Amino acid sequence: MKKIITLLLLFSTLSIFGSTISLKKLNQEIELSKNLGNHEACIKLVCNFLAQPNITSAEKYEAYVLKSAIYRRLYKYEHALHFLDLALKEGIKGDNRATAEQEIKAERSFIYFDKQAFDMSEKLTTELEATGYRNLEPKYLLFLYTQKGYFLLKRKEYAASEKILNKAFNLSKRHFPKELPIIFGKQIELYHHTGNVEKRDLTYKAGIQSARQAHNIKYEFYLEEVMKNVFSSSKDYKNAFFHQQKCDSLFSLYNSNINSSKVELLEQQLKTQEYSYSSQKKHYMLLTIAVFALLLLLLLFITYKLYKNTKLKNKFITEENERIQNEIKYHLQISEQTQSSNKNKLDGFHFTERQLQIIDLLKKGKSNKEIAAELFISDNTVKYHLKIIYNVLNIKQRNELLIMYA
Template sequence: MTNFILKNSGLSPCSLKGRDQKECIFDVNQPLLKRLFILFFFIGLGVISLRGQSEKIIQLEEMVSKYNDEQKYEKSIEVLTDFIDDPQTSSHERFYAYLYKSYTYKRLFNYPKTLYYIDEAYKEGMKSEHKEEVNNNVMAEKSFVYFDTREYDKAEQFIKKLRTAGYKHLPVTTKAWIIMQEGYINMLNKNYLDAEKNLDEAAVILEDGEPHNLPNIYAKKLELYNRMFLPEKRDSLFHIALANAKKYKKIKYEMYLYEVMKDIYKQNHDHKNALAALNAYDSLELAYNAINKSSELEILEKKSSDAKQDRQLKNEKYFKYILLGCLVIIIMLLGFFIKLSKANKEKRLLAEKETVRIKGEITHLTKQLDEKSKAAVDLSKFNLNERQLEIVKYIKEGKSNKEMADLMFISENTVKYHLKNIYEILQIENRMMIK
């Protein structure tokens, strides 16, 4: 199998000695599941249908996406806040603006804020005439968040509802990622045949829409086939997936596939092939190394700086020849630049004040949300029975549902039933509000 990996890599294995894992795009010490979340996040999350959107919303999405890619998150928040506050903005447009805010916080892995703005998007969107579109897209976004945070039960609830709704109003690629999630959850639940069916269904969708993203589906199927003890199908699919990644020049996917295979071999105690996969990954990393990219940029920057210095030297020599004749002009230009500098300084100060204001607003909103979530509930005001009080006691002790079920000699479903009733009686949303 070692020759199989190296042949398909098209690269020589690099030595592990001196390998700086901090520079890796994927940390080989991370659990595979976490890396799947990260890759899935950057490829599939935040996809929204452009069908029916105004040109204004399309331009807003492009602007926010650009700022987020440049890590200018405060700029994204500023633009979106101004857009939402504009009285000319419709409820349907505000729906998308709030969704884009959620994407910004999702890029920062701030999932509580992400869910908060998804809920704000839902409330605003339901004021429009596009209620079904709003509801389905919100369910899709929430399923992505809960999948990322490994709350599979919650994610699965939305996935089932979207399937029942026929994925209406969802872009085809979003539909593919939802079905892929369903397949992955089925795999974790050992429903392997259903998982394979889901992943095949998602692959068919991407074959027509985004074939360059197929390796993301194939990677899940590699793990599935390994769990099903189908090494021949697994290895054959690896050939196909790797060929696809090479065809579309997706080095990240090549790295991802070798990373998945490395973990598969490691789980199977096949250390020889695990090392070969890791070496192939390292070779690809060299081709896509951030340090090399940075070095190239530094070279370009140095060339630009040298050219600038050459121009300055020529200009200085030129000025020496005409200094006496252009003295008056230079003085006038100097005065002009001083005025321009003052004007720019004033504009910069205004921009800085506005940024401080926005930061303060974000901090204030965050504090309000945190205080709301931490507000204690006075249990003495409510008529809880003995069983419910016992569950409240265990919640305060930090017991899980399973631990409470064991202590009370009941099933977890019964615990969940009691919790649901307690939440309704106390008029709270989660156990964190029970002090």
């Protein structure tokens, strides 16, 4: 009986204070958190949205696609593909089945492209092209054209590649000017392969200007990395190092901007909560007034019990936190002693801060791909730094480095 009354109370409370999140509001909040690099907040927002009762299959479809995109940004490609599978199950339930199938196929091609599984990506892109890109919105077309241009570039079909990339450029300029740096990056590679140095450099300058106008440091970083790879491929290490330095500088600036924007995120979350409370539905008000009149004394009793339990739990949590903090302090002391010892071993060599970071991650057993993901650089950049490190230390492989600083 007591449990039934408690559930009735919970139901009535949610009736007054609970409010649903609209799909439009979800997209706005995710866009804000995404721009601030807060992927954890993005995932929580989608999970909270999916946990709502009575959301439609169409809304679930959109939410799962959003969740897949978040995991794709985190390089968790298998997770991203899994959520696309869930999205498709919801998408085929409604009237827009054909559109859902096309969109999921496009999303999968983007994931395979990011994974560098180019054969799978091109297969899906070709299938979509055969349908005339039916039911796909311009945002999908933009990235499909860009991928197509890259595939043609890899096959050295330069004229066809330039034509489709120009098509993507015009589409982006008309509808999505903030995405222009992506197109510029692919055009830089194209003009480098065709030996059109002047056009390559002009495209690079235009891309940087576009990224700065959009206040997108990540795209500016992307363009610098493209230029670094271009010069590295032609063994122009002087210019490659110049653009690597720009990459390092932008990476530091990006982290600084994220930290300084945490306050903005908190303010936005508070505004969102205020908006949710102000726009709540009150169609259960008459019923809940009657329930509260009957259960007011019971609520006070339960509150008192909860207060006592919470007080005991807080005491336990405080003691546990103190114990954990003491353990952390001990392990930090051990870690600092170990790092100090390893640092002394490196003092005799002139490594850059980035190279020291890579050495530290190597000692932690990280692979080149994991190092690249953690430092927001490419695999080629990691290999480039490792080559310098090996030459300085006069070694040939990472096992020798691990033995040296074990």
